[in-house]
Every structure is written in structure tokens, then in C-alpha cells.
Amino acid sequence: MDTNVRVNRRQFLGVSAVAGGGILLATYLEPLNAAETWAPEATDFEPNAFIKIAPDGSVTIIAKNPEIGQGVKTMLPMLIAEELDVDWKIVRVQQAGLDTDKYQGQTAGGSTATPNNWLPMRRVGAAARMMLVTAAAQTWSVPESECTTALGTVTHTGSGRKLTYGELTTKAATLTAPALDQVKLKDPKEFKIIGQRIPGVDNNSIVTGKPLFGIDVTLPGMLYATFVKSPVFAAKVASANLEEIQKEPGVRRAFVVEGGNDLFGLLGGVAIVADNWWAAISARKKLKVTWADHPTAQQSSTSFEAQSLALSKQAPQRTLRRDGDVDAALNSGKVVSAAYYYPFISHSPLEPQNCTAHYKDGKLEIWVPSQTPAAGRQLVARTLGMQEKDITIHLTRMGGGFGRRLYNDYMVEGAWIAKEMGVPVKLLWMREDDIQHDFYRPAGWHYLTGAVDSSGKLVAWRNHFVSFGEGERFASSAGIGAGEFPARFIPNFALQASVMPLGVPTGALRAPGSNGIAFATQTFIDELALAAGKDPAQFRIELLSNAPIVDPPPPNPQPGQGQPILFDGPRMRAVVELVVEKSGWGKTQLPKGTGMGIAFHFSHRGYFAEVVQATVSRAGQLKVDKVWVAGDVGSQIINPSNAENQVQGAVLDGIAEALSQEITIEAGQTRQTNFGNFRLLRMRQAPPIEVHWKISDVSPTGIGEPALPPVVPALCSAIYAATGKRIRSLPISKHDLKWT
């Protein structure tokens, strides 16, 4: 981002009158400062926003980001409304369409909406408020400093005169907007909306069944499509009984889509387009496709396991980080070795993938539930040979994301089929399509060795991480960061990696990387605590109290690239201590068969420590009794109602993954088909979850993901405490937990 661009952005700040009266404030913001950006999202420089104030005083705030259930459609407008100083009860929120010129970043991923928007969105509101104050001061010929605002009204303190924002719109529309670095933000002590329990803005529509989601889109003259792909990923259609299918009732057309080889792009298959979706599905039952041979048809979970074992016995292909002398330290201490494994799992958002599109006169209009609509538009443009400017994308609310809708395969399929048909088409996947054609959380193996010295101090750690990829490149979401904890906190440390090739689509699942890595590292830390003869919580506190190794700055930093965000020992220690206190850790005598486990993890800038209490019957029946959570996501919990909901949801998501979720690959294809064999959590499995916040002095960060990873190892350690059985592979349902 060079300086010129930045200046242009500032100049763009402006106000205009809108049809029917009122003002519209369009604010083009400078990007976040480099120190606040971080690697994968560094290009998503946020943002800009709109406020519409009508002469009757009504306020409309545009929500720019896609809503997947993380609460962003409520949260971002809260930030604007707070600084605008209006009554939240009168605010109406409108979802923006995709417009990267206006809004720049419009993605849902990485728990980034809060850190990227905390100041920019507040500045948008504050700038509008300043202009309304100026308009009032000019009307009254008084200094602005004598004017205050509250609930959408400017008051002159001396005379008590009042003007509502609605009454000031005409005047405000003639003013020049202030530079955003000039606007004054509220002292957090003055917050009236931020920090309140604000219900989701779509709640009323949800509980009354209004159409909101991608699957609900209806266009006049719309047809319905199903798309059948090869169970072996990316295999092409050799032949299909299309003529027979086209004779089925209600079917308009059945055709082959050639497709390519990129697992993230348009793959080959058969499209069936019909008058209604049931007709398309009924015809699909009679479809006979011969799929071309494909080189990945031999891969299987069993073969991956065998390759991993072989790789673990060889010298690692790469060393990602090395500190001190691991070999020497391992020779001098009490050594523990263990292999940890976690399987592929599916995202399974409850709303199946869908895309409604209409191609007409060289232009394409799309309604789609996508976490990355801009990337989807690029994919569609590239695949269909169109210009991005000829593609309009409407963002719909999503029936869950969890990372699945970061990938736009269903969008390009829907666009392709609609272009073929020339009329509006809704493509809707079956649940089976979704489970069998996911971008799975990749499986991973951690071959761990550690040592504690005679005083019980953790002195050596080696992790040979076996994953998927080619050469120096990990498969999507199958990598590990060189700085991943416990890096820097152990004097003799090695993180090494080996990879094997993969022909299964993989991708980011809520707290990507972390959702598996935390299981392996934190459960292994429990094993080391045992070897050290120490309480698992105390052992962790001591580890976090070590002075971390200070790394040299990275060579040749790229302009605009921020420093990597480093794990902060004291912040984590504080949440560990808080969860110890709240859970009564070590203070309660638990009966045999009941145990507590503790774990922590840092991801997405959030610090979370969790304690699980679980009970295992003699027959091996597992019940999670309760979870205590302590989290530090900065100086402000913006919406406590949503924050607690997100944390509880993330914890239960982690419990679901740990208990029974597994995708297995056989003969190159996914064996699981639906919720009968890929099991989601049920209500009776949901324990009470206490959520406690540690308020720190750093700028607020995101909440959608970081509470998930610690619960998996905390649960596994609770099972150990209850039964003496150590869970080193997931899911837990594969283990016999019987005890005597």
C-alpha cells in the first residue's frame, strides 16, 4: 500500500444527499496500521461503511461482511451506531452486496472482523456524528464545543436547544467530511451500545421463518438443478445416460460439465435441471454415470496411515524451527514419546451448498452464501471467461460456515449451469454431496518426544509433524507455523515436518490447524506433567512463566507486512490461572470415573484456557459434565450475548469433533454420506459451559474460533484423569473406555 493510494482513500471520505432526502456518508478508510495486520489476511485492508440518516431521523447502517452465524451483521453496525450516538432501537441494518471498490474486505474468516474493524467502523460513526454537530453549531451560530449528542439528537448545552439528526440532514449534506484521523472517538466509559447484550438483528426474521438464506432465494421463472460429481475427487464423466434422464418428469435438460483438475475449481459432472428440485433429485436416482479412471482412486485412510508410519521412521524432510540441542537434552532427562493422530473431518454447515444465478445478455447475477464472495467472483470470471465487472453478487445470510464456504466450488457450478441454461437456476446440493465433496480438515500425525529434568522442568521437545503436501508446500490447511507453541518456551526445541501427496480436497475448518495441533501438543504436555510428577495446571503455569526465546526480526520484511503476532506468555498464564480458580481445579475430590482436564491454546489472537470435567462409567460410557472457559480477547467484549454464544458453540463444536467425527477415505472416495455416519452433536451431549473473561489492555480481537481448540485436549486429559486411559488418537468413540 503506497502513500498515494492512502491519500486518495482519505480524500474519498464524503457525504451526499440521497433520493428522498437524508444523507449518506461514504467513508473510505486508510488501512489498519501494519502492526495490526497479520499474514493470511494482510491484503484484506478494511474497510468502508455507509450510514443513511433520513429526515424523519431513521438510521440505516450497512453491514458489509458476510454473516455465517458469527454475529458480524449485528456487531459491525453496533460499532458505527455507538460512535454515531444513536438509539440502537431505531437502527435498521442492511446487508451490503459484494462491492470491493466501496467496501474492500468482505470476507468471513480467521476471526478477523473485530480486529480489522474495531477502530475503522467506530471512526465511520464518529465522523458522521461530528458533521451533525457541525451542522447544528452552524445553525445556532455557536461553537461546536458547546454541543453534545445523545440518542440521535444534538443539544446546545448553554441554551438547551435541540435538533434531531433527522432535522440536520439537509445541512449536514452540504458539509465536508472530516479526515478520519481527526475524528475523536468515545472514551470506552461512555459506551452505551458496545458492551451491551444486543440480540442478533435477524432474530425476528429467523423465528418467524422469513426467507434469509441462500437456499431461500426465489427468482421468477427459476429452474432447479442438482449436480452429480465423481465420488473419486476430480474424475471426469466418461459416459452417462443423459437421453433417458431428459425423459424423466419435469426434467428440462441434463448435460455433462467437462470441468478441470483443480480441486478448488469447477470439477466435472452431470447437471440435471428441472422444474423443481424434487424432480431433479428423482431423475438423479436413475442417473447412470461411468467415471473416467483417476490416479487418486487408490488412495485411502489406511494407505495414509501406513505412509505416515513409514515417514515417522525416516529423517524428517524439513526442519521448521530448531533451538538449543534437543538430542543432548533428551539424553539427560526423563523422556516421553508418543504419537498423536487426528482424522479428516467435514464442516457440514446445516444449510447445504447452493447458488442461484441468472445469466442474461453477457451479464451474470448471483445470490450465494459465500464467506469469500470476491474470490468466488474471480473464480467464476476466470472459469466462465467473463469480466468481473459483468458479475453481480448478492450476499445472503448463511446457514453456517465453519470455513466450508471459504471455497466457492458450488458458486462456479451454479454460475456454469445458469450460463448454459440462460434462465435463472438454483443449484442445491444434497447433504450427501456436501459430506462427500467437502474441503476436509486434513488428518495429521504428530510424533512427539519430550524430556523433563530432575526438577520436573520441561527441557526438550521434538515434534516430527507428518502431514500432506508436496516438497516445501503443505496441502491446504495442512501446515504448522514455525512459531506454534511451545516454540520459544522450551530451550531445546525442534519442529520438523514430512509430507505425503494427497488427492483429497482439504481446507480451513474453524480454528484451522489449531483444532488438531492443540489436541496433540496440549495432551502431550499432560503426559510430560505426569512424567515430571507435577499437577497439569501448575506444570503449564511454570512453562508459561519461562522467559521466551527472542527471535531475530525476519529478513527482508515485505512492505506493509506486519510483524508476526507472538504468543504472549503472561496473557495465557492469566487465563490459565482464572480457569483454575473458576473451576475449583485441584480443590475437589472427584470419585473414580470422574476427572478434570485442563488445556490452553492461542489462535486468532485469542487466549483461551479451558477445564473439562468428564465422567466415564465402568462400562465405558462417556459424559461431559461441565466445561469452564477463561478467555482474553482484549479490552472490550463488544456484544457479551453473542460472545458467550460463540464461545459455547465453539466449545461444543470441539467436543463434537473429539467425540465421534471422522471422515474416512476408501478407494479414493469419502465413505461417510450423511448425519447417520457423520455425527453432529445432539442436545443431550451439551454440558453446561461457564464463560469467564479476562479483560486486558489490548485492542479487541475475534471470538468465532479461538475457544474451540483447548476443549479437545482438555476433554482427553479429563478422560485420563477419570480412567487412566490416554487418548492419543481421535475420535474418542474409537476407544474402549471401560475401566475396573
Add this chain to the structure above:
Amino acid sequence: MKVSFKVNGKATTVDVAPDMPLLWVLRDVLDLKGTKYGCGVSQCGACTVHLRGVATRSCQVAASEAQGADITTIEGLSPNGTHPVQRAWQELDVPQCGYCQAGQIMTAAALLARNPKPSDAEIDTAMDRNICRCATYIRIRQAIHRAASLPAADSSPPPPPPGRSDTPLGLRS
């Protein structure tokens, strides 16, 4: 075939394939989008409606089986979204993504109709076939208890909920 039934109190006749599930009759023929598709195999409960007064997975009911039935969907649960379950859901800010909630609400309303003060265990049993992928289960359980303590649905227009979104989809008719 022609099938006649009552949906949300209104007599309706549709001409559909006899095996077309009620779910798709509601969604694609009658444009009642509140009832959701999640799995198609009676595993998730997103498609729950009241059929002859019983909470039923509409993905498993063929259109022909609905002949003559009284059907209530989320759109018809109350005149103004004021059924105690709908009010409790908003009061406790239950939804995350919201996709499963119509099914949850229909199952919860049927539970309260036959058991006005259910225990936690009775709630867990009744709600066992409704999946919430966001896992808002803790709040669903609380909201059912809350709904049990609220008076019945009100036919006067409800106050607008605080902070709300504009008209959702279905804008292009």
C-alpha cells in the same frame, strides 16, 4: 396428483408428484421458505412442521400422505411471531446462523403443547432429533424453560424488535 390440505389454516390444493416430500411442496410449490432442508433423511429436524398437531419431519412425508391434513409451519405458528417460544428465542438471543431454528421452534412448541413445564431431561429427549450445527443447545434449553413461563401468543401486533435488519430475501417477485 392433486393433493388438498390446510396449511397454516388456509385450504390449499397442489398438483405434484405423489412422492414429492411435503418439505418441497412447502418450499418450492407454496413458497413457504421457513421450513428448511438439512439432510433429507430424518436426521437433523430442520424440516420439522406440525402435521395433524404432531411435530413431524416434512422430508419424510410424501405429498400424498398429507391429503386432508392440517399442517402448521413456522410461518403459521402464531399470527405475529408472538408464540411464547418465538418470544423466548428472541429474548435469550438463541440463534447463531439461525438455519435450524425453525425446526427447533416447531419441536419445542409441540413439546410445550403436550407438556407445559418440561424438565431438562424431558427437553433433551424431545429435542434429540433436532441438530443445531452451531450448537446453541444451552440457550435452546433455557429458552424452552422461559417459554414455559410466558403467557400464550398475543394477536396484537408486537413491538418492533430492537435493532433489526431490513426486509430479507425474496425481494424480487
